[in-house]
Amino acid sequence: MLIQRPSDILPSEITPRTLFEERRRFLRDAGLLLAAGALGGALPSAEAAVTAAPKLGPLGASPFSTSEEKTPYKAVTTYNNYYEFGTDKSDPAENAGRLITRPWTVRVEGLAGKPRTFDIDELLRLAPLEERIYRMRCVEGWSMVIPWVGLPLASLLKQVEPLGSARYVEFVTLHDPKVMSRLPVLDWPYTEGLRLDEAMHPLTLLAVGLYGEVLPNQNGAPIRLVVPWKYGFKSAKSIVTIRLTDKQPATAWNKAAKHEYGFYSNVNPQVDHPRWSQATERRIGEFRKRPTLMFNGYAEQVASLYQGMDLRANF
Numbered sequence: 001m002l003i004q005r006p007s008d009i010l011p012s013e014i015t016p017r018t019l020f021e022e023r024r025r026f027l028r029d030a031g032l033l034l035a036a037g038a039l040g041g042a043l044p045s046a047e048a049a050v051t052a053a054p055k056l057g058p059l060g061a062s063p064f065s066t067s068e069e070k071t072p073y074k075a076v077t078t079y080n081n082y083y084e085f086g087t088d089k090s091d092p093a094e095n096a097g098r099l100i101t102r103p104w105t106v107r108v109e110g111l112a113g114k115p116r117t118f119d120i121d122e123l124l125r126l127a128p129l130e131e132r133i134y135r136m137r138c139v140e141g142w143s144m145v146i147p148w149v150g151l152p153l154a155s156l157l158k159q160v161e162p163l164g165s166a167r168y169v170e171f172v173t174l175h176d177p178k179v180m181s182r183l184p185v186l187d188w189p190y191t192e193g194l195r196l197d198e199a200m201h202p203l204t205l206l207a208v209g210l211y212g213e214v215l216p217n218q219n220g221a222p223i224r225l226v227v228p229w230k231y232g233f234k235s236a237k238s239i240v241t242i243r244l245t246d247k248q249p250a251t252a253w254n255k256a257a258k259h260e261y262g263f264y265s266n267v268n269p270q271v272d273h274p275r276w277s278q279a280t281e282r283r284i285g286e287f288r289k290r291p292t293l294m295f296n297g298y299a300e301q302v303a304s305l306y307q308g309m310d311l312r313a314n315f
Contacts, residue, residue, distance in 0.1 A: 056129055056149045056209040064203055065133040071144040073211050075284045080218050082237055084180040092218035098179040101222040110244035113161035120222050127155035134228040137267045137296045143281045148226050149209035154200045162244050169199040170249035171225055172241035186252045192236040193249035203301055229298040231265045262315035267296035271315045
C-alpha cells in the first residue's frame, strides 16, 4: 500500500472559545457537588457552577496541532458517543451529569517496575499541559477538530518503568451501574488497547480538558485517551486502570463485532466498515463531504509504526 504523507500539520495559534452555551450540563466538571457535600455546605447553583468552571493553564503550544478551523464547543460537547450514558448522540450530554469525577485515581499496573496508583491531580503535575488541536474521525463517517488539553501518555508510562516484556497497554474505564447504562450494548467495563510503541508515541495524549477548560463529563472526564490517527472509539473515556501486558488485550468493540472493529482501527480510506464507507467524511458543521486522509492526516508522524504490515488484514 502506498501511504500518502500530507504536510499540513503545522503549529497554530490558539484562539479563544466564544461559544459558552448550555453550560449547565457541566455542573460536576470539577467535582463541585462532591466538594460542597464534604464541606457541609449547600450545593452550588447552576450559575455559580458555571462561574466556577476551572480553566486549565498555563498551556504550552504544541507542534502537533493542525491549523484547521476548530469545531464549535457546543458541537463537541453535545454530539458524542459515550454508550455508558446512552446510544443516541445527545444522550451523554443529557445523562453524564450524574458522574462524580472527584476524587479519582488511575491505577497503572502489570508489567511495570514501579506500578502505582495516581491521584488525578497528581497526574496533572507529571508534565506541562499542552493544548493540541487534533482532527478526530469517527468510524460512522463524521469528524471534528478539537482543541484537547492534556499530557503525553508516555509521561505517565515512564513513571512506572515498563518492563522489557511489555508489548501492549490495556485501558479499563469506569463502569458504575448506579449512574451508567446497564444496557447489554457491550461487555462492560469498556476496554481498549494499544501497542506499547503506539502508546509511547508523542501524538498519544491523556486528555484532561478541551477548549482550555476541564473536560466535561460527556467527553470522558476526568481523564481520557486521545489517539488522533485512529477511529474515535479507540480513545477510551473515564479511565481507571492502565495495564502493561505482553498479550494483545481484548477490546470492547472487537469483542462485540470482530469482523467490524479491528484491534488497530487506524483511519484508512481504503478499508471500509461493513456498514459505512471510510473513503469520505463529513466534518460536523459542514454539509459537503471531504476525502478521508490516511491515518487521519497524521501519516508523516505515524506511518513508520506500521511499516511492512498489511493494513487491510490488520484493520
